[in-house]
Amino acid sequence: MGVSERRKFKATSNRFSQTILSSRTVVINGIRLGWVVVLVWGELGIYFWSLSSCKWPETAEWRRAKPTHVLLLSDPQVRHPSVVSSESSWFKSLGQFLYEANLKRSWHVTRRLNPHAVFFLGDMLSSGKYVRSEAEYKAYWRKFQSIFPPDSSFPQYFLPGNNDVGMGLAHSSPKNVRLYYSSIVGPFNRQIVIRDHTFIALDAPSLVDEDYQRSGSGTGYERWSPIAGGAVEFVKSVLPATAEKSSQSALFPGSRPTILLSHIPLARPDTAGCGPLREKGAIRRGVGHGYQNTLGKQTTTFLLKTLRPSAVFSGDNRDYCEYHHPLDVPDRDAEEDTLSIREITVKSFSMSNHIRRPGFQLISLVDPTPKGKSFMDAPCLLPDPHGIYTSLYMPLAFLTLIFLFIFNTYRSRRLRSGPPAHIALSPPNIGLSPLHPGADVWSPYTPNLPVSPRSALPTTLRTPNAAAGPTMRAASRPDTPLASPLLGPSVIFQHHPQEEEEEDALYPTQYAQRSGSGNGNVSDGEEWPARGDDPAPSYFLPAPAGGSLKQAVPRGWAWSWTFVFRGRRRRMTVSVPSWNSVRELATQLGGGGDGDMVLRRRGVAWSTARDGLGILWPTLSVWILCAWWMF
Numbered sequence: 001m002g003v004s005e006r007r008k009f010k011a012t013s014n015r016f017s018q019t020i021l022s023s024r025t026v027v028i029n030g031i032r033l034g035w036v037v038v039l040v041w042g043e044l045g046i047y048f049w050s051l052s053s054c055k056w057p058e059t060a061e062w063r064r065a066k067p068t069h070v071l072l073l074s075d076p077q078v079r080h081p082s083v084v085s086s087e088s089s090w091f092k093s094l095g096q097f098l099y100e101a102n103l104k105r106s107w108h109v110t111r112r113l114n115p116h117a118v119f120f121l122g123d124m125l126s127s128g129k130y131v132r133s134e135a136e137y138k139a140y141w142r143k144f145q146s147i148f149p150p151d152s153s154f155p156q157y158f159l160p161g162n163n164d165v166g167m168g169l170a171h172s173s174p175k176n177v178r179l180y181y182s183s184i185v186g187p188f189n190r191q192i193v194i195r196d197h198t199f200i201a202l203d204a205p206s207l208v209d210e211d212y213q214r215s216g217s218g219t220g221y222e223r224w225s226p227i228a229g230g231a232v233e234f235v236k237s238v239l240p241a242t243a244e245k246s247s248q249s250a251l252f253p254g255s256r257p258t259i260l261l262s263h264i265p266l267a268r269p270d271t272a273g274c275g276p277l278r279e280k281g282a283i284r285r286g287v288g289h290g291y292q293n294t295l296g297k298q299t300t301t302f303l304l305k306t307l308r309p310s311a312v313f314s315g316d317n318r319d320y321c322e323y324h325h326p327l328d329v330p331d332r333d334a335e336e337d338t339l340s341i342r343e344i345t346v347k348s349f350s351m352s353n354h355i356r357r358p359g360f361q362l363i364s365l366v367d368p369t370p371k372g373k374s375f376m377d378a379p380c381l382l383p384d385p386h387g388i389y390t391s392l393y394m395p396l397a398f399l400t401l402i403f404l405f406i407f408n409t410y411r412s413r414r415l416r417s418g419p420p421a422h423i424a425l426s427p428p429n430i431g432l433s434p435l436h437p438g439a440d441v442w443s444p445y446t447p448n449l450p451v452s453p454r455s456a457l458p459t460t461l462r463t464p465n466a467a468a469g470p471t472m473r474a475a476s477r478p479d480t481p482l483a484s485p486l487l488g489p490s491v492i493f494q495h496h497p498q499e500e501e502e503e504d505a506l507y508p509t510q511y512a513q514r515s516g517s518g519n520g521n522v523s524d525g526e527e528w529p530a531r532g533d534d535p536a537p538s539y540f541l542p543a544p545a546g547g548s549l550k551q552a553v554p555r556g557w558a559w560s561w562t563f564v565f566r567g568r569r570r571r572m573t574v575s576v577p578s579w580n581s582v583r584e585l586a587t588q589l590g591g592g593g594d595g596d597m598v599l600r601r602r603g604v605a606w607s608t609a610r611d612g613l614g615i616l617w618p619t620l621s622v623w624i625l626c627a628w629w630m631f
Contacts, residue, residue, distance in 0.1 A: 071115035074315030121315035122161025122263030129166035207231035274321035
């Protein structure tokens with residue numbers, strides 16, 4: 001390739017790149033495509049990607065044993081249906097919609113891990129303790145099940161939380177709410193055996209209430225008479241079951257491994273940390289109206305010594321926390337008289353202001369053996385729902401507006417500096433002389449020269465002395481009303497060459513009237529042939545089917561509503577829009593039309609807003625489609 005060819009190629013590529021980059025259609029459609037990709041990633045892709053690194057905790061040896069998988073969720077906090085009402089603002093309704101959409105997306109991707117059992121560690125409902133009737137509680141629970149629907153492939157177990165049933169003797173109606181919970185959700189305390197491991201699901205709110213009564217009487221747990229059906233009675237009743245020698249536990253020989261589940265975390269020192277996976281702060285003692293941060297010290301000691309769990313999993317705190325509880329075991333060797341029980345506070349599954357990323361916990365179980373662990377657990381994190389909007393959508397929207405403003409400013413300068421567009425003063429006329437005022441190149445300085453007209457009429461009609469052709473006339477005959485009135489042409493007069501010699505120049509043949517007698521009809525000196533003497537037959541169109549000339553015009557679907565307003569009958573009709581109207585609307589919304597003309601007349605700011613709306617509507621359509629797919 002020579003130097004001249006390279007220069008030509010470079011100039012051509014530069015012109016092509018400048019044309020593409022300055023093309024409004026290419027730029028707007030490119031931004032639309034980019035926004036659709038970003039939206040699909042932010043609404044669906046990032047959730048699946050966050051779980052790509054979330055695996056069940058197991059070793060290669062465990063995989064051969066096919067471990068059992070248990071999923072732990074804490075604090076879904078489904079909001080009450082009355083939160084969004086007709087009197088709510090659109091901002092509050094939008095926030096509620098985004099909150100529930102995030103829960104559904106999170107649950108949709110989490111259940112793809114295919115667990116064998118699921119435990120909800122309390123606070124399934126955010127305001128269940130304020131419900132005043134059983135019907136209202138049923139409606140509230142149906143909303144929870146619409147987000148977390150029951151699945152026949154795995155069982156679901158629920159622990160009561162302080163927001164589900166209330167907590168504290170000063171609560172206005174805790175007893176009735178607990179009755180609603182027990183009749184709709186299930187029992188408060190449960191003992192479930194999974195893969196030869198005993199899961200103790202504890203009613204922590206009632207345990208706190210009973211602890212206040214016990215401490216008020218000054219009685220220890222050894223001499224305390226448990227409340228019938230309470231948490232203390234349940235803990236003492238499960239002791240014989242955990243002592244069954246169905247397998248050996250590495251921590252406590254002669255018992256089945258026990259895993260304690262509690263909505264409220266166990267007590268610990270205020271100086272205790274929570275490990276590197278916690279986002280901020282630590283768990284401290286605290287009490288308020290309807291809540292308590294941790295169980296009491298005596299209650300914690302009672303649970304650990306009575307149940308001797310291999311691990312404890314709790315919720316309620318919203319953030320992740322790992323702590324080891326020291327426990328004295330006098331019946332073991334002197335060198336091993338102090339053991340530690342690990343407690344994991346599971347992250348909240350719902351979005352919250354206290355944490356940036358929600359999460360959940362995975363547990364893998366294998367058959368217990370005298371030596372070695374029989375279960376493993378690992379946390380999993382979900383995407384940051386607030387960060388998707390504040391760190392992805394909002395900055396990208398701001399950058400898009402800035403880019404559109406700069407792009408329209410650049411186009412405006414090019415339009416002002418470029419040559420003016422050619423505007424035709426008159427429509428093109430074919431067949432006129434170039435010097436004629438109606439021609440395309442006419443100007444005020446063009447001389448007004450006479451130009452002979454050019455007509456499309458044949459010479460025989462413009463020149464009297466030209467040879468006249470046959471005169472055509474449509475014969476009119478009466479017929480039935482249902483028949484067509486359109487008749488075929490018939491030749492009335494024919495030209496005879498021998499008569500040209502006798503033709504008078506002042507009396508052309510085409511204007512002559514022939515008269516005669518016979519069977520023909522004469523009217524005003526003009527002879528009409530008889531019915532049987534037509535030189536050419538007449539033809540009729542067939543009558544339409546049904547005997548009617550009117551045909552129904554096909555119309556699209558339409559819905560009409562008739563009503564009376566101020567003594568007059570009114571009608572409202574909604575019909576399917578035509579394709580042309582839809583296309584025009586799409587052109588307006590898509591920023592189509594004459595963009596340069598809008599930029600010249602309205603300015604850069606108006607064109608930027610118009611282009612922004614043209615990018616917004618397809619992006620919003622994709623977002624609605626994703627939300628509809630999740631719901």
